[in-house]
Amino acid sequence: MSYSRRGVLSLALAACVASGIAMAAETTSFAPTEFEAAQKAGKPILVDVTAPWCPTCRAQAPILKELTAEPKFKDLQVFTVDFDSQKDALQLLKAQRQSTLIVFKGATEVGRSVGERDKASIEALLAKSL
Numbered sequence: 001m002s003y004s005r006r007g008v009l010s011l012a013l014a015a016c017v018a019s020g021i022a023m024a025a026e027t028t029s030f031a032p033t034e035f036e037a038a039q040k041a042g043k044p045i046l047v048d049v050t051a052p053w054c055p056t057c058r059a060q061a062p063i064l065k066e067l068t069a070e071p072k073f074k075d076l077q078v079f080t081v082d083f084d085s086q087k088d089a090l091q092l093l094k095a096q097r098q099s100t101l102i103v104f105k106g107a108t109e110v111g112r113s114v115g116e117r118d119k120a121s122i123e124a125l126l127a128k129s130l
Contacts, residue, residue, distance in 0.1 A: 025068035025076035030089045038077045042106040044129035046076055047093060049100035051083040056099040059117045064101075067123055076129060103129040 028034060030047065038045050048064060050057040068076055081089045083098035093102060103111045103125055111128040113121070 025073050025078050027068070027078040027080065030079040030081040030086060032089070032092065035079055038079075039104060039107040043077045044073075044075055045104040045106075046078045046126060046129065047081060047095075047100075047102040047104070048078060049081045049083055049090065049093070049095045049098055049102070051098040054083070054098045056115050056117060060099060060101070060122070063117075063119050063122050067119070067126055072130070073126060076126065101125060105129050 025046075035045070035047075046064075046068075048060070050061075064078075067073060068078055081093070081095065083090065083095075090096070093100075095102065097114050099115045101113050101116065101122065102109060105128070111125045113125055116122055116125070
């Protein structure tokens with residue numbers, strides 16, 4: 001059986017799209033200038049305040065990974081804030097605890113949760129940013 005290069009590339013792209021790889025939300029470490037640029041651009045934004053030692057954060061991580069890979073969240077800009085080392089970001093965002101999820105629609109904060117582990121609740125929170 002012989003496959004053309006174009007056919008193989010088309011199949012690979014279709015597989016990526018079907019698995020959500022090509023549509024995953026963009027995730028970056030929190031930087032004030034990038035955050036402000038995303039706000040000014042009117043993007044849907046999630047700020048994930050996390051810590052490597054936090055069991056709730058570890059429970060949230062696979063849920064967030066799954067949800068942000070869904071096509072409806074493909075434009076979501078995700079910023080992660082390290083609770084232990086990014087104290088300026090915590091102050092700017094008024095985040096007092098790890099496992100805090102904050103969503104913005106552009107420059108407007110539209111939702112916040114602390115310690116949430118329920119997938120449906122996290123999905124509803126993310127949807128507020130759209």
